[in-house]
Amino acid sequence: MSANPVLDIRHLSVRLHTRNDSVQVVDDVSWHLAPGKTLALVGESGCGKTVSALSLTGLWPAGVVAECDGEAWLEGQNLMELNEARHRRIRGTQIGMVFQDPLTAFNPARKVGPQVADAVRRTHPKMNKAEVRRRVQDFFVEVGISEAEHRYDLYPHELSGGMRQRALVAMAIANEPRVLIADEPTTALDVTMQAQVLDLLQRLQRRHGMSIVLITHDVGVVAGMADDVAVVYAGKVVEFGPVVDVLTNPRHPYTRGLLAAIPGADVEPGTRFVTLPGLPPDMADLPSGCAFAARCELAHDRCSAIPALVPFESPAAEHQVACWAEPPDISALEEVSRR
Known part of the structure; x- marks a missing residue:
């Protein structure tokens, strides 16, 4: 293990409660993420990859109550012990998240730029409106969104899938988090755009010194991007190690x-x-x-x-x-x- 992992998951278990059911979806999972590196969580759909990540952010679908056990250490604090208010403070500042479907991640009734601006204001409350707008446009340029000033004022449906995903990445890195969780970030994109988004994530990782948790079912993506890999099946890690060792x-x-x-x-x-x-x-x-x-x-x-x-x-x-x-x-x- 890295001497000082930026994120250290120890015996994490998650049980989800709904009105009609209660299911253990993550069971005694342990893994760690080294500074500046990428860890891939790989496995078939429904094996518990996304739930593991959501437990770190406290983001749960409406109507779902999560019962979490174990430890998740980030920056000297156990995320499993945080209440909703403290979880809200670390989302976007210490942990950023790129969701699978950018169309549903954005509010369709609001323009894209102001939604990213909300993330900037959380850590820069003294910035005036013009300064926030310039900062968001700078992030748009950094993630490869052309005509950033014009696209700031567009609604999500007016952007292509690739541009929406880039805007979502801009929102996730707007406050330069230590850890970026990318949940199937290329699934909704065509092959060409998939390669561009993965290349973008790697360039941003080098530039900002982020660590990345990459959730995917695509072993090819794992081979090209990850440093370590955790193979997840039925809520458990069944194999873990350096990507070269695990894949070869x-x-x-x-x-x-x-x-x-x-x-x-x-x-x-x-x-x-x-x-x-x-x-x-x-x-x-x-x-x-x-x-x-x-x-x-x-x-x-x-x-x-x-x-x-x-x-x-x-x-x-x-x-x-x-x-x-x-x-x-x-x-x-x-x-x-x-x-």
Whole structure:
């Protein structure tokens, strides 16, 4: 672990309560984010990636009550102990967030520029209107929005998807937060715009010294942008480590399955794509043992218990895995991933 991680998550658990249901969606998750680095949370939809991030900001959908346990240390304070007022003070100042869909992230009834200006005023209350406007336009230019003065006065629907996402990034960095959470920031964009937004995030990271938590299901994005990766399945981290180690020497059957499902550049027409068998389990009805066992070709009797996330090489190793497969069985994963 980095000697002084900017964000240190320890045994985080989150249970969501609605009027009709109560579901444990994150279960005893631990990971850390090094200063100036990018950590990717990767996994299929519904595995708990976004909920982990929302627990750090205290932003929950209307009608949902979250019960959080564990620790999340940022700048010497445990975010899990903050009330709503203190959470509000760190949002945008210490933690910025880029949401998946910029069209729903903005208020459609207000112009884009003034919405970003609201974020600036939170930390610069003495700025006059003209100064705030200039600062927002400077951020627009920095994130690649052309004709910044004109686009300041446009409504969200009057911007293209790529421009809306850039405006959302401008809002997220307006107060130069230490940590930027990017939740599937390219999912709603075409391939060309995806590459531009990811390049933008990397340039802003270098310029402002931010650390980034990147939430994605795209392993290709992880390979190109992340320094470390946490593979999440059914609310748990099943593999964690430096991105090079995890992607070139994956140890968990789920990680191997995700990588095997990526089509190569030389795929010929008519080729049958490799897919993971089955579906993720219902978070409201998880099995008592390893949640991946039902989809795993290496499952055996020990999988009736939940495996711990432990280093597989040495006690000091950064690369960790939660799997009951013994070392001889792990070698068989290469054959499984080729089928």
